[in-house]
Amino acid sequence: MVSSRTSPEWHVLEFFIDGNDSVLTTHVRGTRFHIVADADQLSKDNKVGGQYRNLVQRAQGHDRLESGKHHESNDDAEIDSGVDMKRSDSDGSRSSHVKENPTETAAEALQCWMFAPVAKSMDELAPVDSDGSNQTLERWYHSPARFFSLVASADRDELEATELESTPELRKQMQGLVPEQALPKYLTNKLKARWYSSSELQVLEASDQPVGTPYHPCRVRDPETRDTFFLKVVDNRQPQPVKRELDILHRIESSRLHERMRVPTLQGLVYVDGTEANSRGQRKVMGFLLTDIPSPKPLTTMLEPSVSREMRDQWAAEAERMKEVLHENNIVWGDAKADNFMVDKDDNLWIIDFGGSYTEGWVDSELNETEEGDNMGTEKVVNALRDPIANVQRPEEEFEQETERPCTTSKRKRNIDNLESSEDSDRLSSVKHRRTESGD
Template identity: 30%
Template sequence: MAPNTPPPPPPPPYEIGATWSSSLTTDVQLNVRVRAHHFRITLLTAHFSSHPAILQSYLRHVELSDPEYIPPPSEEDDFPSDPLDAFYDWAVAPFTSLFHAIPPLEKGRTYTLRDCLFPPESAYTLRVEGDEVVPAPYDAGGSRPVGVLLPASSPPLRDMSTVRVYRPEDVRVRLGEDAVAVPTYPRKVYVKPGCEDESEGEGEEVLCFFKQMLAGDVSTTVTELATYAKMRAAGLGDDVRVSRLVGVVEDEGTGRVVGLLLGYVECGNRTLVCAASDGKGGALREKWAGQVRRSVEELHARGIVWGDAKPENVLVDENDDAWLIDFGGGYTSGWVDKELVNTQEGDLQGLQRIEEFLTGLSKE
């Protein structure tokens, strides 16, 4: 670099997406959202083998970013507390000029799930040139499918009269003033009840929670849709605090269910685990235990199973009321025994252990 030459600007702020890796190799795929553009960056160990120092640095990042990595107590690392952030910072540094070329977010524009789930995409890798790593176009075979393709035995969504089907472009995502990118994992979204038929009028927007479905979530999606259909048919009262299905988002081009729209619980992502541990006192814990029990009993009275009963699947809202969520089935070791999965007996076992968990905190 010539004297007095200013350093290059840092990459613009970006949002981290999914990180794909395998226990069989040290190759990794990083996903970065820059404004409204998706960068898929496939890192191959072989590309760094010609430069031992760069290879060592790369392999160290891979090791530290493994979710199961636990450093020895005596080890001191130069990396910040979040190794995944450090890995991404290292990998995206060579992309500065490419990132800056992406147009900024449009002020006042209405973004939708279409922008979030199906953004324009560029595929790259990193290669060694001299003592530096540089971006190079690289397509490892296309993007992963978005959403779940329901089995042929499932009834088509449009034949299910109790389920309203939305398209990704029907679901709006509001960006904050400080947003740096269209979100990779949108959660708080809005729909207009008349969006499927313009003749119905605009109506007022309804706030929903968007639960995104991944390609492997087939059985979970089928179970969850069936459970929500039972809830609608049962006519549960408002005092039964369970998440309710507002609609399903389907991509017409692929026929895949990309996610569910659920009634939004204003909770700030506060689960029963967090709420019960913040020192608010035994009276609230007794209230939550009673609310969870009542909701489970009301479901069981109508032949509906919660499934995967545990404190993490209970949200506590801003009014300190407890809501049951996640009706896709399954179980979590320590809360429900495997042989009781997806049964009322399993729910009751999980309920008892939740109550024991709350009682134990009250005694501390």
């Protein structure tokens, strides 16, 4: 276990396993750390190799964690509009503890193991006073990067981190983590939303985040007006959900439906500082700003008998009513589920996330983005509210029913991105090639 002095708050930006190799990218005190675990170096017959093999096998699903631990059922879920969640320490931060944590997933255990040798030197690598309060969104996404490869110590009993020289290829990988997507001109003209530069917006501290630690800033502030917003970043690989959500948000506001139900409204579009619209008048966005819901909690966390029956009945009726308001105005919500309802500090219910798709267990795939799918998902939410004992599956039940499968940790729930693609293999090959050239 790393001492509290060297156990800083850290954000997982990206994590994937390719074969038996692993790559972890974190954000700590204003610096990004790209850490590579090469199986050729670590999967040997020694203490470190044994630890690594065990962690990778568990993360890949060949061995389950202790009874009661579980993965989310929706492995490919989108990032929610209202709040990102993950298991974390009580102060909302990740810590680099290596010992067993009863609330830790297998993937998170591997991440902590990989991060631990870098964390030991964090006071030198990224001093506390280097994080900079009041940092901008631009600075957060273009922070300095350091690159490491994990190796076993000379006696093979301890894991160590060797720093690699920065190269254009490695820097390009960091640039690839910056969210950026072109929007069609017809859509931006229709929205008539204010444009914010990424250098204009101040990132709020992690402790100010609604729930847990996001893998990207999710609350930002305009320093001039002191207004705060929820920032929903785009997914570079999935442009359609962004366009769908922005279009529906426009329709909701144009029809003044936000006056009939609690729903976040579009407050602005954010572009990467220094970028201009292209020849067709398109400007790339890194995300968009929504109403900042006061102290939001996903309705999923409120599906408990301990919550008053009166309150649950009130939310059930409101959930049904909001879904009907949308359908009366020919709007299909899409991805109807309890996580896409938020409860604010005054116990008011909000409806969020109009990016579409569906979530297994809530909506059947053939009903994706249909009114029937909305009806099915909302009915399950209502039933869970009315009778949580009969209609909410408990973690231990979910664990018992799971079959073994590869680790594909939910990006929305865990704030990591588990990718298995040729691009990932190229990243690892690049690092291995550099190590071979240096004679390591």
